[in-house]
Amino acid sequence: MPIKIDALTKVYSTAEIKVTALAPTTLSFADHSFTTIVGKSGCGKTTLLRLLAGLEEATNGTVSFSTKKPEIGFVFQEPRLMPWLTVAENIAFAIRKGGLSTEKLPQLLDILGLSAFARSYPSELSGGMAQRTALGRTLFQNPDIILMDEPFGALDYFTRKGLQETLLDLFRLERKTIIFVTHDVEEAILLGERVLIMQKGAIIGDIPVKLTYPRDPAASEVLTLRRQILEGLESKNVKVVDES
Amino acid sequence: MIRLRNNIILPLALLSAWLLVTKYELFSPYLLPSPQRTFTVFWQLFLDGTLTRHLSISLLRVLGGFFCSCLVALPLGILCGRSTRFHDFFWPVLEFLRHVPPLAAIPLIILWFGIDEASKLMIIFLASFFPLFLNTYGGIKNCDTKLLEVGSSLHFTAWQTARYIQLPAAVPSILVGLQLALGYSWRALIGAELIAASSGIGYMILDAEQMSRPDIVLVGIFCIGILGTLINRLFLKLTCKLLPWQGKAGDD
Numbered sequence: 001m002p003i004k005i006d007a008l009t010k011v012y013s014t015a016e017i018k019v020t021a022l023a024p025t026t027l028s029f030a031d032h033s034f035t036t037i038v039g040k041s042g043c044g045k046t047t048l049l050r051l052l053a054g055l056e057e058a059t060n061g062t063v064s065f066s067t068k069k070p071e072i073g074f075v076f077q078e079p080r081l082m083p084w085l086t087v088a089e090n091i092a093f094a095i096r097k098g099g100l101s102t103e104k105l106p107q108l109l110d111i112l113g114l115s116a117f118a119r120s121y122p123s124e125l126s127g128g129m130a131q132r133t134a135l136g137r138t139l140f141q142n143p144d145i146i147l148m149d150e151p152f153g154a155l156d157y158f159t160r161k162g163l164q165e166t167l168l169d170l171f172r173l174e175r176k177t178i179i180f181v182t183h184d185v186e187e188a189i190l191l192g193e194r195v196l197i198m199q200k201g202a203i204i205g206d207i208p209v210k211l212t213y214p215r216d217p218a219a220s221e222v223l224t225l226r227r228q229i230l231e232g233l234e235s236k237n238v239k240v241v242d243e244s
Numbered sequence: 245m246i247r248l249r250n251n252i253i254l255p256l257a258l259l260s261a262w263l264l265v266t267k268y269e270l271f272s273p274y275l276l277p278s279p280q281r282t283f284t285v286f287w288q289l290f291l292d293g294t295l296t297r298h299l300s301i302s303l304l305r306v307l308g309g310f311f312c313s314c315l316v317a318l319p320l321g322i323l324c325g326r327s328t329r330f331h332d333f334f335w336p337v338l339e340f341l342r343h344v345p346p347l348a349a350i351p352l353i354i355l356w357f358g359i360d361e362a363s364k365l366m367i368i369f370l371a372s373f374f375p376l377f378l379n380t381y382g383g384i385k386n387c388d389t390k391l392l393e394v395g396s397s398l399h400f401t402a403w404q405t406a407r408y409i410q411l412p413a414a415v416p417s418i419l420v421g422l423q424l425a426l427g428y429s430w431r432a433l434i435g436a437e438l439i440a441a442s443s444g445i446g447y448m449i450l451d452a453e454q455m456s457r458p459d460i461v462l463v464g465i466f467c468i469g470i471l472g473t474l475i476n477r478l479f480l481k482l483t484c485k486l487l488p489w490q491g492k493a494g495d496d
């Protein structure tokens with residue numbers, strides 16, 4: 001389902017200062033597309049995702065979907081697991097809404113490499129395991145749109161590679177609409193059909209990546225794109241963001 | 245092993261001091277009876293059933309009052325934690341009552357409820373209500389917004405959020421409230437029995453005082469202390485089973 005945002009803006013006002021976390025932005029995300037967003041820390045990536053998910057009230061502008069109420073899944077930057085539930089119960093948390101079954105739970109645990117820890121509590125997990133559990137929770141929910149906020153940030157290289165593949169398989173098989181935030185430029189290129197570059201609350205670049213999956217990080221096209229994006233991220237002449 | 249030994253040093257030292265002080269009669273035996281004497285009296289009271297009768301009556305009162313308090317404080321705490329409207333409605337009265345120690349209300353309670361069981365239940369209820377209510381309320385109210393957002397992202401209804409996130413998150417705090425309330429009930433009961441009763445361990449102590457029997461008073465004090473400790477132990481044992489995930493840090 002296409003997602004359209006129109007002049008979407010978010011300003012956080014505290015007693016002393018106003019922070020424009022998202023300058024007026026107009027964009028759309030096609031159905032079944034995989035978009036990645038890269039940007040430095042504090043540039044407003046999380047804010048954009050939260051606005052899309054309806055977790056934050058926009059200061060201005062609108063978000064609209066083609067269907068009335070699409071199911072949106074959110075993978076937060078931190079695991080946010082329920083400490084009183086086991087790994088398996090956390091993954092199956094969406095079952096409390098009704099309309100889902102635990103049928104695919106074993107398979108999901110297997111994909112995420114968590115089968116041996118199904119009955120462990122979050123306090124007994126490593127950071128990466130907790131993050132995988134959180135990812136599993138959203139996959140279990142089986143939403144139409146998946147918003148992911150640096151979900152692989154805390155993972156080692158190999159787990160990360162494995163989960164990137166899992167995510168791509170899922171994307172190709174089930175044709176989800178995925179918006180994936182990362183600060184890793186290479187990851188953004190390997191995963192996205194389109195890379196958005198964000199700086200100081202504004203989208204300053206929108207780069208299509210027309211390469212077939214799976215992509216080779218050493219391929220010359222990937223390296224060229226990488227240079228292009230890094231230059232964009234470092235460029236000084238970006239839209240001035242009002243911080244009055 | 246080491247902890248056990250550590251545990252036992254101070255009680256043994258106090259007991260020895262007591263033995264020595266009474267052996268050399270530093271105080272008159274009418275003021276401080278010896279440990280042997282106290283134990284003998286304890287055994288007599290136990291054998292003739294007096295002790296068991298008083299203790300079981302007191303215990304029943306505590307459990308009854310505590311139970312009534314749970315019935316009211318738990319739902320009220322949850323409702324006030326969930327809804328500001330409920331909170332605003334009840335808060336002024338609760339805030340007022342919170343600052344009145346139940347002992348200050350005893351004269352009125354006796355006037356209204358007589359000196360029967362109802363007045364004791366009422367005193368225990370008043371004493372245990374606030375620790376339970378405030379801990380339940382706080383537990384629900386202070387639920388981590390990060391966890392609540394997980395509920396919003398899953399499109400949970402208000403009921404689902406309360407049932408599957410807020411309530412479980414509040415369980416540790418509610419258990420602390422229950423534990424405190426149990427302790428408060430026990431103390432308030434003794435207070436109530438000291439003032440108006442014809443049975444119960446508090447009454448036994450008061451009666452002994454009037455008959456100048458410090459040995460019985462001591463037996464009563466020991467029974468209260470030991471029984472309170474045992475109840476608390478039992479409670480902790482039970483709640484440990486309820487919280488298999490506790491005692492370790494959360495996820496973020």
Ligand SMILES: Nc1ncnc2c1ncn2[C@@H]1O[C@H](COP(=O)(O)OP(=O)(O)OP(=O)(O)O)[C@@H](O)[C@H]1O
Nearest residue numbers: 012019021039040041042043044045046047048183
């Ligand atoms: N609740 C809030 N109140 C006030 N300011 C906020 C709030 N949340 C975010 N901000 C501000 O908005 C800006 C963007 O924050 P955001 O969390 O979207 O950044 P980010 O791109 O996700 O960064 P990171 O990569 O470090 O996660 C920051 O300057 C931050 O200080």
Ligand SMILES: [Mg+2]
Nearest residue numbers: 045046077149
């Ligand atoms: Mg962020």
